[in-house]
Amino acid sequence: MRGDRSVQPSQSTRRQGLGSLIATCAIPLVISAALSTTSVRAQEVTFTRDVAPILFENCVECHRPGSFAPMSLLTYENARRYAPRMKTKVQTRQMPPWHLDRTVGIQVYDNDVSLTDEEISTIVRWADAGAPKGDDRDMPPAPRLAEGGAWQLEEQMGRPPDVIVSSAAYDVLANGQDQWWGPTQRFEGLDEERWIKGYEFKPAYPNGLRVVHHGHANLRFADQTLGIAHYGVGKRYETFPDGTGMLLPAGEAEVNWNLHYFPVGERVDGDVVDVGLWFYPEGEEPEIETRGEVLMRVDRMNGMPRGGDILIPPYGQQVLQGVHVLRRPTLISSFRPHMHMRGKEMSMEAVYPDGRREMLGKVSDYRHIWQLSYQFEEDAKPLLPAGTMLLFTSVFDNSEENPLNPDPNQWVVFGRRGVDEMSHMWVGVTNLEQEEYDRMMAERQERERRIAARDQDDDQ
């Protein structure tokens, strides 16, 4: 199983492989370029031919007029102004937002939006060359973008949500500290229980996307509470694979909202968040029940010695670790670190019952302004036996080296405000029965055997 994960090339390495092939083919071109000036021009990186396709594919979904991102990158005139900043942001891999450590842990994710090395180098060379425009005739057609406020899952699911739950409106001040909004509302409920296939948490477009920092919607029934949707900037939805679902009981409930707003210098009145739920067809019962994203706290954990002791000195650093023991066999589908402005790194490791320790995933360039969920590809999801410990490590940096640090002179303690600290990991958890675990493990081993046999055939 481990081999399977580390051997499988990620989408970007596959794409990089192709890139280096192209680079090899380009060598004869370099030689002929010396012979004529027109082919020298062909070597230049231009906006219309080389850069626009990368931006259209990877950036303009957010960077378009009227969106929540700072500027549009749809036109040459705009993009040129931002060329030096684009260079820095793509070189440091802060844009597109994907802050995974590429040197350790699992590298295959369904929602990996990172650029290839080739794409980064194209943008860097273009910026260094003074951001030339190139030939208008090379400009690709403007991309067809979904309407900004559309449900992102609508296309994948083939229909709008089956149920929509909306939060009571909230007025966000122009300036001030963090604000919380936790209304309790009535949820009329369904006549019969249904299985959730996916959910989306949709702040209003575009202003809600700027002010809602993170949020949760919980349904409280008489005998249980169900987290139906969890949101953080950059993470909007979750879908469960076929055969896996979250059970929504029948009957009336309360919706408890937990919304964290952050003022952005401009009043936003009457902000409303929508949560959409998509169900399995009536009567269809998935074999496996999932809990979706589950909060695993590293701070203030019950029974964890010194758990609440986040205490970061001025200009200092702190490392905080905590474990959660998996009582049942478990399939992990995603992880989403949550810290605040001093958060720098957060990782999730598995400590197996036999003592082996394996890094599953690590975010090494954490930025509080993004709360990204890293969603493993199906075959790469960690499949862990009962008794495995998940070990979380957070690193906080209160020095002036941390670009998001509002004030390195302050002592920093645990708290809900962005200027205080937290250490939470939201983990996509599906607990399994022992037989389900054994079956999945056998399937993985069988697949690994087939791949190994095929590789051997290829070698001969």
Ligand code: HEC
């Ligand atoms: C998921 C939405 C999203 C995508 C995709 C995205 N960006 Fe951004 N970008 C943002 C947001 C929001 C900000 C402001 C917050 C920040 O800096 O992180 C930003 C900031 C930036 C900045 C800094 C702007 C400034 O004023 O300094 C640059 C440059 C940038 N993005 C370039 C890019 C490029 C190039 C791509 C594609 C390769 C890209 N972004 C993809 C949302 C996005």
